[in-house]
Amino acid sequence: MGEIAMLHDVSKCTACRGCMVACKQWKNLPADKEVFIGAYQSHRDLGPYTLNLIRMREDYSGSDMKWVFSKFQCMHCGDPACARACPEYALRKEINGPVSHDDDKCVGCGYCVTNCTFSVPHIDEARKKSTKCDLCADRIEKGMVPSCAQTCTSDAILFGTRHEMAALAEKRLAVLKEKYPNACLYGVDKNDGIGGSSMMYIFTDKPSVFGFPDNPEVSKSLPFWKDYAQPGGKILMGAAAIAVGGALVANSVIGGKSSHKKGDGDHE
Amino acid sequence: MKVNRRSFLKSAAGAGVGLSFGGLGFNLREAKAAAREFKLEGSREYTSICTFCACGCGMICHVKEGKLINLEGDPDHIVNEGGLCSKGASMSVIPNSGERVKTPLYRAPGSDSWQEITWEEAIERTAAALKKARDEHWTAAETENGKTYQVNRCDAASIVGGAQVHNEECYLMAKMARTLGLVYVEHQARLCHSSTVPALSGSFGRGAMTNSWNDLKNAKVILIEGSNAAENHPMSMKWIMRAKEAGACVIHVDPRFTRTSKIADIHAQIRPGTDIAFLGSVINYVLENNLYDKDFVLNHTNALLLINKDFSFSEGLFSGYDELDKKYDSSSWSYRLDGFGKPLKAASLDDPACVFSKLKAHFSRYDIKTASGITGIPEEKIRLIAETYAKNGPGTVMYALGMTQHTVGVQNIRCFGVLQLLLGYMGKPGTGINALRGEPNVQGSTDFALLFNYFPGYLSSPTHKQQTLAEWTKSYGTFRAKFFINLLKAWYGDKASASNDYLYGLLPKMNANTNYSIYRIFETASEGKMKFLYIMGQNPMVTSPNLNLVHKGLCGLETLVVADPFMTETASFWEKPGTDPKTVNTEVIFLPAASFLEKEGTLINSSRMVQWRYAGIDPVGAAKSDLEIIDLIFTKIRDMYRNEPSENAESILAAFWDYPKQDMAEAVLKEINGYDLKTGKLLTGIAAQKDDGTTSAGNWLYSGIFMNGENLCKRRNNRTDPSGLGLYPEYAWTWPGNMRILYNRASCDATGKPYDEANKLVWWDAAAGKWAGYDVPDVPAAADGPDTPNGQRPFRMSGEGLGRLFLAKYQDMEPSGAPRDTSYVTADGPMPEFYEPVESPADNALHPSVQINPCLKYPRMPSMQLIGDRREFPYVLCTSSITEHWCGGVYTRNVPWLNELVKETFIEIPVKLASKLGIKGGDSVNVRSARGEIQVKAMVTERIQTLIINGQEVTVVWMPYNWGFKGLSTAASTNLLTIDAGDPNTWIQETKACLVNVAKA
Known part of the structure; x- marks a missing residue:
């Protein structure tokens, strides 16, 4: 069957947020103590206990209200910056799509946090581990679909083979284009700046409207590191490249280790 | 293309990998780790049904070592296909919550604390208090105009609750309450959808949602008005999305832009309380532009029937109005009858005396300009909606409390009845009126009549004027009298016989002129007249309007x-902040009830689908199911009266009450289904019921739920759907008789041929000489063809057998001269008319001299029911619920996962008003009405815009009402502000429109 993927059709999302609860329920994650910020938005960002977030944004043009909802979680990039940046080989792009995270190997250094194109991973300070969505690998292994996709009330989150999801996305896009001229797919094209992703979207407007970079890219300085770091990678690097990779570790540290977001220790 | 999750799973299984995805090569390190400690390893499964709105979603629960370790949507369920909204998805918390009460508690009068007590003591105290209230306040008889009537009732004890518990529990509670002589028997349906029942049964004959969740997918245009379905009936979205994929247009009419508006194609912001003006203009547009379905109107409605020449309407009042009594004499709202008492028919719709002409004249005043001025919806948008809705059938309506909770609640919904009948959007796939019921078993608690004015199966409660079954029959007809006899046989068993009038005489008789609604329970309590109140699964200290009055009542x-x-806030009302417990002399007994996951029984969803819940885990602590609690209380009281004979105990001692401790729910369900008393076999359906005392049925509507010993509501065949329309006839069971779409006879023309061959439901099979179909045909008799009178009764449950555009006073007579059935007449007019809310920012633009519903009686208690003036309270407050919290919040506010999503009560304020008042998002604001003041946080938004109402700016604000002072999430209760003025038909309160003032705190 090949690669798998998840697809969020934002035009169908009603922000019931069943996916957020189902995720926490399955993974036994505690609730965060969030404060009311004057909007329906529940959390400002993902966190170590919130791996999946529905972002809600009101956009009023003076005559028309647009209330846009999108699911925010690990993109499972085709070319994941996090895996390239991880010095412990804890993160890896699996051939079937998900970017896996090995808790045993993770030391919570935060390079993934710094380098992720989408600022997804968060360090759980209590455990000193990086956290992010794993696409419910345990469920998939048992023939169950990821919790969020299963619970979706409005068929907005779909899960299946990447091939099926991509075909469905193309079909939906053709329909949505009539009403939303800026509608686009995201993560479907493997030639985009992140090598496509296993978390794909159908957006009714430009990606930036939903809080995503319009042209996502993996930092130019990272590829060598990945090729060095991934023993299963396509190119096995020689000593010279290893030296370059070493330099990049330093880079990453300078770039962001000190700016790790604090894990939200204040939870219920 | 439909790639759903189920097919993904199936294809995996089909690929020969069983439940393993090894075929995907998903041999990850993680997966290996997961295999070691897979969450569900070693667990067993059971199914349940969600306990929030009445979508009736299926759940799969996983239990390990007696503990619920996981809960998720049931992929094989026909409504939710594995889905659950945030509330449903969080329910594994409930049996594991540290907040659960584990033992009975007692709070003595004046005490400031609870003490733990045993179940024996709790039941003993409950029974003794109930008995005391009965014995000290028993009314055996009362006198009116010199005549004495036997009434056998107690006005000092009351029961509230039922929408959260099972059908069997509702049934036993109704049986207990009525055999104890109680008339104050009420529950949440009074506050949420009570206006639905008269509006729909008046229009069509039955009071329930006509179609189903699955059927929404068949609609081409969907009008959602007064409902935030995406938030409050989230699973409806699954079926709306399917309709949209097939090209359907969704129209949302609501005071705010909500999560439902987000998925709508057209959204119109309407001023709360003006739906009749809007729908009146749509009806007028349909009539003026000949957009109605002429064949349907001619054959399936009362359009041609001739109206009494004394009928009139002028300046906001129908004929027969008594200003002193604020009441109509409806005798002129009748038909011209022939010598046999049947209505006379006009030759054409042009006859000025026919219903159609009356309707046309009545709504001609509702031109689009007038409607726009009243509602605030731009004229062009009203026109667009009317055009879109009328021309793109099949069209369906979805509504909820935005329509029901008004002092014109019944007439709001009546507009839908008129509109759907005119457009022929009834009885067919993708049509109908979908009354979105909001509690898990509120359809059941309504069916089982935990409402003062009904007995189970919508049999009107006897009044003092109906001293015998014959007198009752004179009012309600022989058709329903048969069911009453079956009910009495179920309640009194062998003791009920034709010779003793089936013990009808023992039943409590309401005073015909008295309102026994839940509002009156608290009002009479606050006057010291109500002594005892039993509440199950309801939290009126959060959900009832005008909470200061509720508190005073408690x-x-x-x-x-x-x-x-x-x-709950209700049980602990004596420790409400600001209350000195020492001054509260009410004794309170708290009985820990099992949650829905810990008990078995049936509940019925909004689509009338009865489903079985299994008890997969033991009740938490010493908690007991409501069924067991009710059984304990009744048997305790009966024992008390056995030991101490009393004249008011006859009904209690006569009642059949002997239920097994094991499988009690199924035993009760069998009593409800009914028996052939000669053979002892379960009845096979409504048609098997007899009027001679040889059959019994606790609720005639539920007859046939057992077939050949099988409990049909346990069925789970999600594969068989020959029509492809989503009927799933072998999945669970629907009333009546497993019918999925009500009034489906109307999907055929007069000859019995389907209007739409490609989407047919039923048809007349001339060769076989019977009605046939994918659905159970909704006809009086399957063999009575279109050439017989029975073959032309598409709305057979109304007296006329027709859809009623005009609610005429009518009794269908049998050839013998006995009344067969009586059509329902609304108290406030045979056709809807627009009146302003009691508290309104505007004058009535249609008839300034009749501002509000002329039949409204309010205030009932002037000292506690103040009416706010628009100069002091300039803004309209609309209230409702949200996705993440539910009703009184007893479950949801005890779930941390839901509290992190929505934290507290807030107020949505339009940006324009917020800037005027200097309020920013997140600021604290004071909101004040004539009844109270609370402080909440502000949500400043453009999703509500200032409206222009007849040239004046009107601002609407909105608040959720789900909070109180108990539970893990506490915040101010919005219902301190709301008004309890009520619709004259059902007294439902106007929580959707009152006036407030807002200021920065």
Whole structure:
């Protein structure tokens, strides 16, 4: 069957947020103590206990209200910056799509946090581990679909083979284009700046409207590191490249280790 | 293309990998780790049904070592296909919550604390208090105009609750309450959808949602008005999305832009309380532009019937109005009858005396300009909606409390009845009126009549004027009298016989002129007249309007008993902030109830689908199911009266009450289904019921739920759907007789041929000489073809057998001269008319001299029911619920996962008003009405815009009402502000429109 993927059709999302609860329920994650910020938005960002977030944004043009909802979680990039940046080989792009995270190997250094194109991973300070969505690998292994996709009330989150999801996305896009001229797919094209992703979207407007970079890219300085770091990678690097990779570790540290977001220790 | 999750799973299984995805090569390190400690390893499964709105979603629960370790949507369920909204998805918390009350509690009068007591003591105290209220306040007879009537009732004890518990529990509670002589028997349906029943049964004959969740997918245009379905009936979205994929247009009419508006194609912002003006203009547009379905109107409605020449309407009042009594004499709202008492028919729709002409004349005043001025919806948008809705059938309506909770609630919904009948959008796939019921078993608690004015199966409660079954039959007809006899046989068993009028005489008789609604329970309690109140699964200290009055009522009781899984604001009203417990002399008994996951029984969803819940885990602590609690209380009281004979005990001692401790729910369900008393076999359906005392049925509507010993509501065949329309006839069971779409006879023309061959439901099979179909045909008799009178009764449950555009006073007579059935007449007019809310920012633009519903009686208690003036309270407050919290919040506010999503009460304020008042998002604001003041946080938004109403700016604000002072999430209760003025038909309160003032705190 090949690669798998998840697809969020934002035009169908009603922000019931069943996916957020189902995720926490399955993974036994505690609730965060969030404060009311004057909007329906529940959390400002993902966190170590919130791996999946529905972002809600009101956009009023003076005559028309647009209330846009999108699911925010690990993109499972085709070319994941996090895996390239991880010095412990804890993160890896699996051939079937998900970017896996090995808790045993993770030391919570935060390079993934710094380098992720989408600022997804968060360090759980209590455990000193990086956290992010794993696409419910345990469920998939048992023939169950990821919790969020299963619970979706409005068929907005779909899960299946990447091939099926991509075909469905193309079909939906053709329909949505009539009403939303800026509608686009995201993560479907493997030639985009992140090598496509296993978390794909159908957006009714430009990606930036939903809080995503319009042209996502993996930092130019990272590829060598990945090729060095991934023993299963396509190119096995020689000593010279290893030296370059070493330099990049330093880079990453300078770039962001000190700016790790604090894990939200204040939870219920 | 439909790639759903189920097919993904199936294809995986089909690929020969069983339940393993090894075929995907998903041999990850993680997966290996997961295999070691897979969450569900070693667990067993059971199914349940969600306990929030009445979508009736299926759940799969996983239990390990007696503990619920996981809960998720059931992929094989026909409504939710594995889905659950945030509330449903969080329910594994409930049996594991540290907040659950584990033992019975007692709070003595004046005490400031609870003490733990045993179940024996709790039941003993409950029974003794109830008995005391009966014995000290028993009315055996009362006198009116010199005549004495036997009434056998107690006005000092009351029961509230039922929408959260099972059908069997509702049934036993109704049986207990009525055999104890109680008339104050009420529950949440009064506050949420009571206006639905008269509006729909008046229009069509039955009071329930006509189509189903699955059927939404068949619509081409969907009008959602007064409903935030995406938030409050989230699973409806699954089926709306399917309709949209097939090209359907969704129209949303609501005071705000909500999560439902987000998925709508057209959104119109309407001023709260003006739906009749809007729908009146749509009806007028349909009539003026000949957009109605002429064949349907001619054959399936009362359009041609001739109206009494004394009928009139002028300046906001129909003929027969008595200004002193604020009441109509409806005798002129009748038909011209022939010599046999049947209505005379006009030759054409042009006859000025026919219903159609009356309707046309009545709505001609509702031109689009006038409607726009009243509602605030731009003229062009009203026109667009009317055009879109009328021309793109099949069209369906979805509505909820935005329509029901008004002083014109019944007439709001009546507009839908008129509109759908005119457009022929009834009885067919993708049509109908979908009354979105909001509690898990509120359809059941309504069916089982935990409402003062009904007995189970919508049999009107006897009044003092109906001293015998014959007198009752004179009012309600022989058709329903048969069911009453079956009910009495179920309640009194062998003791009921034709010779003793089936013990009808023992039943409590309401005073025909008295309102026994839940509002009156608290009002009479606050006056010291109500002594005892038993509440199960309801939290009126959060959900009832005008909470100061509710609180005063609770303080005035002698005894309050509350059965609930969690502590509620109602049970702990004596420790409400600002209350000195020493001054509260009410004794309170708290009975820890099993949650829905810990008990078995049936509940019925909004689509009338009865489903079985299994008890997969033991009740938490010493909690007991409501069924067991009710059984314990009744048998305790009966024992007390056995030991101490009393004249008011006859009904209690005569009642059949002997239920097994094991499988009690199924035993009760069998009593409800009914028996052939000669053979002892379960009845096979409604048609098997007899009127001679040889059959019994606790609720005639539920007859046939057992077939050949099989409990049909346990069925789970999600594969068989020959029509492809989503009927799933072998999945669970629907009333009546497993019918999925009500009034489906109307999907055929007069000859019995389907209007739409490609989407047919039923048809006349001439060769076989019977009605046939994918659905159970909704006809009086399957063999009575289109050439017989029975073959032309598409709305057979109304007296006329027709859809009623005009609610005429009519009794269908049998050839013998006995009344067969009586059509329902609304108190406030045979056709809807627009009146302003009691508290309104505007004058009535249609008839300034009749501002509000002329039949409204309010205030009932002037000292506690103040009416706000628009100069002091300039803004319109609309209230409702949200996705993440539910009703009184007893469950949801005890779930941390839901509290992190929505944290507290807030107020949505339009940006324009917020800037005027200097309020920013997140600021604290004071909101004040004539009844109270609370402080909440502000949500400043453009999703509500200032409206222009007849040239004046009107601002609407909105608040959720789900909070109180108990539970893990506490915040101010919005219902301190709301008004309890009520619709004259059902007294439902106007929580959707009152006036407030807002200021920065």
